[in-house]
Structure formats: C-alpha cells, structure tokens
Amino acid sequence: MTEYRVESFTPREAPIAEFFALPQRIDGLSDQQARAEAAGTRALLDPGNTFYRNAESRSFVVRRGSSAVGRLTAFHNRLLAGEHRRFGLVGLFACENDATAARLLVEAASAWLGEQGLDAMRGPMAGDIWHRWRFMTRGFNTAPFPGEPRNPEHYPELFNACGFAAVRTFSTKTVVDLQGQLALLSVAADLNAHRGYHYRNIDAANWEQDLKHVYELCRHSFASHWSVTESTSEEFADIYNRWLKRCGPENIVLAIDSRSAVVGLGLSMLGPADTLNIRTIAVLPHCSGFGLGQAIVAEHYRRAIAAGLKRVQHCLMGPTTPPQFWDRGLGQVTREYAMYERSTG
Structure with missing residues (x-):
C-alpha cells in the first residue's frame, strides 16, 4: 500500500525545495515560465514581504512514497473581514491527478486555518486578489493571454472532490466586430x-x-x-x-x-x-x-x-x-x- 505524508513550512522556516519545482512538472510550464513562477512564489513567501504585516501562511507538500506530488499554501489574511464567515485562503495549488494527495493537502491546510480561528476557506487565492487566484474551468483549448489563470483540467475536479463548491464565476469575452x-x-x-x-x-x-x-x-x-x-x-x-x-x-x-x-x-x-x-x-x-x-x-x-x-x-x-x-x-x-x-x- 502506497504511503502518503505531508510536510510543511512557514515563511520563517527553511522551505521545501520541491515546493518550487512542482508547477513545472505538473502544470507543464516552460523553463522561462517556471523561473517566473518560482520567483513570484518566493517573493510572496518571503517573510520580509509587507503582506505579512497583516497575514500569516503555512505551505504544504504531500509525498507519495518518496516523491513530492502536490503542494498548497494556506493564508490567514487578517484584512479579509466583513464577511459572513471567518475565511482563510488557500492558493499556490499544484497537484498530480491524485484525489488522495489533494485531500491530504486540503485537510492539512484546513486544520491549520482552523487553529487560526477561521471556520471557512476560499481558493484558489494566493493570499489576496493582487496575486494569483481563480481556476480556469472552460476554454482550455484557447490561446492564453498574459496573466490569465491557466491550470490542468483536473484541478477544479480535485477541489470538488475535496469538498469545495464553486461560489463565484468569471468569464472572458471575445469581440471581433x-x-x-x-x-x-x-x-x-x-x-x-x-x-x-x-x-x-x-x-x-x-x-x-x-x-x-x-x-x-x-x-x-x-x-x-x-x-x-x-x-x-x-x-x-x-x-x-x-x-x-x-x-x-x-x-x-x-x-x-x-x-x-x-x-x-x-x-x-x-x-x-x-x-x-x-x-x-x-x-x-x-x-x-x-x-x-x-x-x-x-x-x-x-x-x-x-x-x-x-x-x-x-x-x-x-x-x-x-x-x-x-x-x-x-x-x-x-x-x-x-x-x-x-x-x-
């Protein structure tokens, strides 16, 4: 029977190297895209980032056997107030099409957010709307535009399997006239x-x-x-x-x-x-x-x-x-x- 285990780190702890490498392999990023993604992620998780004046985060990596197969970061953004529930955020998701791995990531993030006194979570959102957020759910065969959320088609399915429900939709329209x-x-x-x-x-x-x-x-x-x-x-x-x-x-x-x-x-x-x-x-x-x-x-x-x-x-x-x-x-x-x-x- 294959064993899974989850590891984690905070911005003030030594990071797990595979956390920054997973998107290239799973999302199929080019070398240039992977470098840009990793640089942006490292900048966001840098403890010196002014985002952490009002926030905390914990990042998770799930291993299947000895191989890292997924990642997720949970964010407690204390400025996210005035909502009907106390929301935490989850983002920077990358995962093989493995429901068990995804579930373990979400459960670990959920437990940590619960420890922060939060009773609900929203995602994918990397800390706030000024960073990466949203999953694409339709239009995978279209040419991407700069800054568009792009993800494997199985990501929304994994979120659904982990108990998430879609609560907000967005769209892109094309005009030719x-x-x-x-x-x-x-x-x-x-x-x-x-x-x-x-x-x-x-x-x-x-x-x-x-x-x-x-x-x-x-x-x-x-x-x-x-x-x-x-x-x-x-x-x-x-x-x-x-x-x-x-x-x-x-x-x-x-x-x-x-x-x-x-x-x-x-x-x-x-x-x-x-x-x-x-x-x-x-x-x-x-x-x-x-x-x-x-x-x-x-x-x-x-x-x-x-x-x-x-x-x-x-x-x-x-x-x-x-x-x-x-x-x-x-x-x-x-x-x-x-x-x-x-x-x-």
Whole structure:
C-alpha cells in the first residue's frame, strides 16, 4: 500500500525545495515560465514581504512514497473581514491527478486555518486578489493571454472532490466586430469628452509618480469588490512594476479630468499578436456614474483599430460587473473561471 505524508513550512522556516519545482512538472510550464513562477512564489513567501504585516501562511507538500506530488499554501489574511464567515485562503495549488494527495493537502491546510480561528476557506487565492487566484474551468483549448489563470483540467475536479463548491464565476469575452463595439461605446465616450476628460499613456519618464496614481485608483475603485483586501503601496509597486512594464506604456491609459487629475485607468496587453486583452478598468468613485469606464474602453478600441488588431478580449470579468453588459451581445464567452469555498471543519 502506497504511503502518503505531508510536510510543511512557514515563511520563517527553511522551505521545501520541491515546493518550487512542482508547477513545472505538473502544470507543464516552460523553463522561462517556471523561473517566473518560482520567483513570484518566493517573493510572496518571503517573510520580509509587507503582506505579512497583516497575514500569516503555512505551505504544504504531500509525498507519495518518496516523491513530492502536490503542494498548497494556506493564508490567514487578517484584512479579509466583513464577511459572513471567518475565511482563510488557500492558493499556490499544484497537484498530480491524485484525489488522495489533494485531500491530504486540503485537510492539512484546513486544520491549520482552523487553529487560526477561521471556520471557512476560499481558493484558489494566493493570499489576496493582487496575486494569483481563480481556476480556469472552460476554454482550455484557447490561446492564453498574459496573466490569465491557466491550470490542468483536473484541478477544479480535485477541489470538488475535496469538498469545495464553486461560489463565484468569471468569464472572458471575445469581440471581433471592433467597429461595432466602438459604436456602442461612443455615447459614453462623447459624453465624457464633453465633460472634459481626456487620456494619456502612463509616463515612462515619471514612472514612480504614475505608479502611485495607479495604486490609488486600484485601491479605491476595487475596495468594495468581492474578496478584496488592501495591499500596501510597497507590495503593490513590487508586483505591478514588473507587470506594467510588460504591458508597455501605450497600453496603460490614464483618464485625466478637467483639473488635470488622474481619475481613471485602463490596462490592456497584447497577446496573441492580433489580440488586445483589456485587463483592468478602474475609475475613482466620485467620477463613476457617467460611463467613464466605457469611455476608457472606447479609447482602447480606437487604438486597437488603428493598430490593425483583429479582436479584443474583455478579460476575467465578474458575473455582475458592468463590463459584462457593455458588449450588448457582440462578445462571445470563450473562457470561464471559478472560485471555491468550503468549511474548515
């Protein structure tokens, strides 16, 4: 009979080397992807990360015989409050298609979170929404876009087998009629032009100051969204410095009001080469209600059309977020994702 055992470590303890190697073998990452994944994971689990001012974590590795076959990290993010239950988080999941191994990981994480006084857990989420979260559940045959959650098809099945239930779904829509979509957005675009709003790229020569604008936009725009907790400015800068530079300044659009204040953000990325992926739309609360978000998206469509791109994807949208309805039927849902919850007991 094959024996299983679970080992663990905290950020202040010596890590288990296999924890960082498992995703390449199980998820099929390239060498470059594996290096990036491991670097991001090590940064998140570094005890010096400002995330740990308000959080704790414990990471687990399960072995079948002598071989490591799965990993999982449990997070107690003390800023995750105001919920109907006391939630912990589980993320950084990687596991062979082995229900016993997955169950042992989840049980170990559940026990640790229970010791922290938490009665439920949510995942996959690596500490907060500013890091990796969600499983893809549909669209595995599509070409990935930058930053999209990608996982083996058996991961959602393993979570279900471990007692998790999907509680929140997300989707990506693909639009191929760019001119038609721009026409639908033109009413909001014209209204906000008359209100004095205009747009500029993030300023590469003034990067740190504009990054502060992006931080404040995300901080205030998403504060009331599901499962959002505040990130420190240092942690945000560490994550988004690399991320925004991958986008390129021309794909980071800032909305400017009549007093020259930065009040909105539209972030997109290319990939595949003929596709623009709209990743983030953020508007300060006092500027919402007049379609500024739609106007920012219209600006991205203008640029996509001018560049000769063939499609635009509206990425990772929550089920009731306004962008879900801006396409008015022009968009086709091509990928879906989910978040899961279960009790710690």
